[in-house]
Amino acid sequence: MRKSKLQAAHLDGDADDVEAAFYDALQNADLEKLMACWADEDDIVCIHPGGPRVVGATAIRATFEAMFANGSIRAVPEKVRKIVSVASSVHNLLERVEVLTPQGPQQAWVIATNVYHRTAQGWRLVAHHASPGTVSEIQEVSDAPSVLH
Incomplete structure (x- = not known):
């Protein structure tokens, strides 16, 4: 029952709501x-990050179950860039991840792309692709927007 109750909470939301829940x-x-x-x-x-392509709900569930056996994942999405259409939304973002090391908590960066589709159940995640970021603070290179004065 809990799963269907959680799914119902997303029916009226958008891809941003699903991403926040994720x-x-x-x-x-x-x-x-x-x-x-x-x-x-x-x-x-x-x-x-650094892993194989995992396909299907059962396999995806197993990977997260194994990860959660070590505790929660302290990942915070930042600098989200979105491409949105009527039935899909692609979010590219930086994940700031807290990693416990022998020296204490450290920050690591992951670069992720989340793809959402509008389904009969509402907006849902169909792809999550995460890659290790760099050790430096600079995680993004982009064109500077043109500003007319």
């Missing part, structure tokens, strides 16, 4: 809430 689930090691963010499709895909 990162909240990571930070709270809430596997049911995390899986409720995903579309009910055979070909959903998740790629963790």
Whole structure:
């Protein structure tokens, strides 16, 4: 029952709401809430930093279950860039991740792309692709916007 209740909460929301729920689930090691963010499709895909392509809900669930066995994932989305259409939304973002090291908590960066589709159940995640970022603070190179004065 919990899963369907969580899914119903997203029906009227948009891709941003699903993304917020996804990162909240990571930070709270809430596997049911995390899986409720995903579309009910055979070909959903998740790629963790340095990992293989994981396809399908059962396989994706298993990877997050293994990760949550070590506790929550303190990932905070930052600098989100979006391309939105009627039925899809692509979010490219930086994840600031807190990693516990022998020297104490340290920050690491992950560069991620989340793809959302509007489904019969509302907006849902269909792809999460995360790649390790760099050790420096500079995680993005972009064209400077033109400003007319």
